Amino acid sequence: MPIISIAGVAKSYGSFTALHDIDLDIERGEIFALLGPNGAGKTTLISIVCGAVSMTRGAVRVDGADILRDYRATRRKIGLVPQEIALDIFSTVWNTVSFSRSLFGKPKDNAHIERLLRDLALWEKRDNKIIELSGGMKRRVMIAKALAHEPDILFLDEPTAGVDVELRRDMWGLVRRLRENGVTIILTTHYIEEAEEMADRVGFMKGGRLVLVEEKTALMRKLGKRRLVLTLAEPLAALPAELDGWHVELESGGSQISYAMSDGAEKGAAQIIQRLGEAGVHIKDMAMTESSLEQIFVDLVGAAAGSQP
Amino acid sequence: MSAPLFNLRGVAAIFSAEMARTRRTLLQSVVTPVLTTALYFVVFGSAIGSHMREVGGVAYGAFIVPGLIMLSLLTQSIANASIGIYFPKFTGTVYEILTAPLSAIEIVVGYVGAAAAKSIAIGLIILATAAFFTPLQIDYPAMMALFLVLTAVAFSLFGFIIGIWAKTFEQLNFVPALVITPLTFLGGAFYSIDMLPPFWRTVSLFNPVVYLVSGFRWSFHGAGDVSLTASLGFMTLVIALCLGLLVWIFRTGYRLKP
Known part of the structure; x- marks a missing residue:
């Protein structure tokens, strides 16, 4: 059973439709990255699951329970780190994190709060007021608040937007540790490298639609373009006749030949190299290039935009 | 572990956080x-x-005591409750309240309970302050306590609604400054409406604050401008109207949950 099951969820604001009938299952223990440009509906979707936004129609189940009928049970399982830093700036770090735990109905557990603050490098700042903290520290406090009630599911909405490299690496480490402890993580991000680095599966959103959901490595295998690039010892004016019928292109003023590979095309690569040898063309260097998730994303978003009315 | 039927810890957390805010702003809140x-x-x-x-x-000094307490009770209840919910909306921290396992009733009990508790405390402090200026006489202490609690709850509910409705700090101050304060000053806090000419006396009967001040004054001196039943009836009506409006707000998510 998926830990989150989203079925036919739509959200409209007057005549504007922010989400179009989204169906999505999140598996227990996975890291799921929701990608998409601004206004794609990522935040709206996760806000609906968390209870901060009402859906226009559809149903969401968390660990088998309906989020509207059994909201007490479902919300206790969820932690949310919103995109914007939103904190009571006059409260202390310790008090605001403890407040979050109590709000979710959990009994006081100072040992847990201490562990959390130490994990997030906030222990030394526990008595400081939020107003005295740096932006990065505040973001850590937001995470501590979301984890204060020991949720099974953590939503991270643009967790590393505007944070420095060190904090980003720290957060990635934290996310991995949480997953090792069985926490399911759903993150939205603009940073494709973040999804590429951490996610088990990715979902692409565009214009309120879920364009694609796929296991990350399978997606890269399916949609990622691998190219064999051969650098020639002497530039050619035209492709040799031996390569007629092959999907190869002459590039860089005739000094490179590139071949778009598909699954099982390794044999084709070998044949191209052999035929070039037969044609007396000498190869100086060869390289294999692969599409990044970012390139796949750009292609997908472009395709989705083109297919919309 | 199954979820409890009432999130008492959650309500206590809101209540405590609101009371802590009062302690941080002691000068503004109490002094x-x-x-x-x-x-x-x-x-x-x-x-x-x-x-x-x-x-x-x-004695005139004793006569104005109930009106003065009511004046503070009304303004403090509205101010405390409205800022209590407006501030999380303004800072964005309201997301945490909306995503927590809290029912609408629990959210209202937390915020309105804290606002009412603060107002009652201020009302009692003012009562004690008044004792320094004039000899006090409370004929019906139980009825005084009932009026104190009902007024604080009724107008904290009203303030909570204003806090949800307000989009700006100007709107937050609009109703208290332009509606409540004039009504309070014209509500017989410093005079008996019997002292007014017949026309203005009739007009005053349309001022809801007259019923609050009158009822509260009755509990002190056994006499008021309008009957005790009318005062209690009015208070019940305010609470019922506010609760009805809050049911609608939480059902529709009006200015709270898009």
């Missing part, structure tokens, strides 16, 4: 209304009281 009331006693009780010794057989 200011007490000082203001003391000034009212000096200006009205001493200056006017020296010319108007008694109203309805009650």
Whole structure:
């Protein structure tokens, strides 16, 4: 059973439709990255699951329970780190994190709060007021608040937007540790490298639609373009006749030949190299290039935009 | 572990956080209304009281005590409850309240309970302050306590609604400054409406604050401008209207949950 099951969820604001009938299952223990440009509906979707936004129609189940009928049970399982830093700036770090735990109905557990603050490098700042903290520290406090009630599911909405490299690496480490402890993580991000680095599966959103959901490595295998690039010892004016019928292109003023590979095309690569040898063309260097998730994303978003009315 | 039927810890967390906010702003929250009331006693009780010794057989200083407490109770209840919910909306921290396993009733109990508790505390402090200026007499203490609690709850509910409705700090202050304060001053806090010409007396009967002040004054001196039943009935009506409006707000998510 998926830990989150989203079925036919739509959200409209007057005549504007922010989400179009989204169906999505999140598996227990996975890291799921929701990608998409601004206004794609990522935040709206996760806000609906968390209870901060009402859906226009559809149903969401968390660990088998309906989020509207059994909201007490479902919300206790969820932690949310919103995109914007939103904190009571006059409260202390310790008090605001403890407040979050109590709000979710959990009994006081100072040992847990201490562990959390130490994990997030906030222990030394526990008595400081939020107003005295740096932006990065505040973001850590937001995470501590979301984890204060020991949720099974953590939503991270643009967790590393505007944070420095060190904090980003720290957060990635934290996310991995949480997953090792069985926490399911759903993150939205603009940073494709973040999804590429951490996610088990990715979902692409565009214009309120879920364009694609796929296991990350399978997606890269399916949609990622691998190219064999051969650098020639002497530039050619035209492709040799031996390569007629092959999907190869002459590039860089005739000094490179590139071949778009598909699954099982390794044999084709070998044949191209052999035929070039037969044609007396000498190869100086060869390289294999692969599409990044970012390139796949750009292609997908472009395709989705083109297919919309 | 199954979820409890009532999230008592959650309600207590909201209540405590609101009370902590009062402690942080002690000067603004407690000292200011007490000082203001003391000034009212000096200006009205001493200056006017020296010319108007008694109203309805009650010394003027003692006569204005219920009205002064009611004045603070109304303004403090509205101010505390409205800022209590407006501030999380303004800072964005309301997301945490909306995503927590809290029912609408629990959210209201937390915020309105804290606002009402603060107002009642201020009301009692003002009562104690008044004792320094004039001899106090409370004929019906239980009824006084009932009026104190009902008024604080009713207007904290009203303030909570204003806090949800307001989109700006200007809107937050609009109703208290332009509606509540004039109604309070014209609601018989410093005079008996029997002292007014017949036309203005009739007009005053449309002022809801008259019913609050009158009922509260009745609990002190056994006499008021309108009947006790009318006062209690009015209070019940305010609470019922506010609760009805809050049910609608939480059902529709009006200005709270898009």
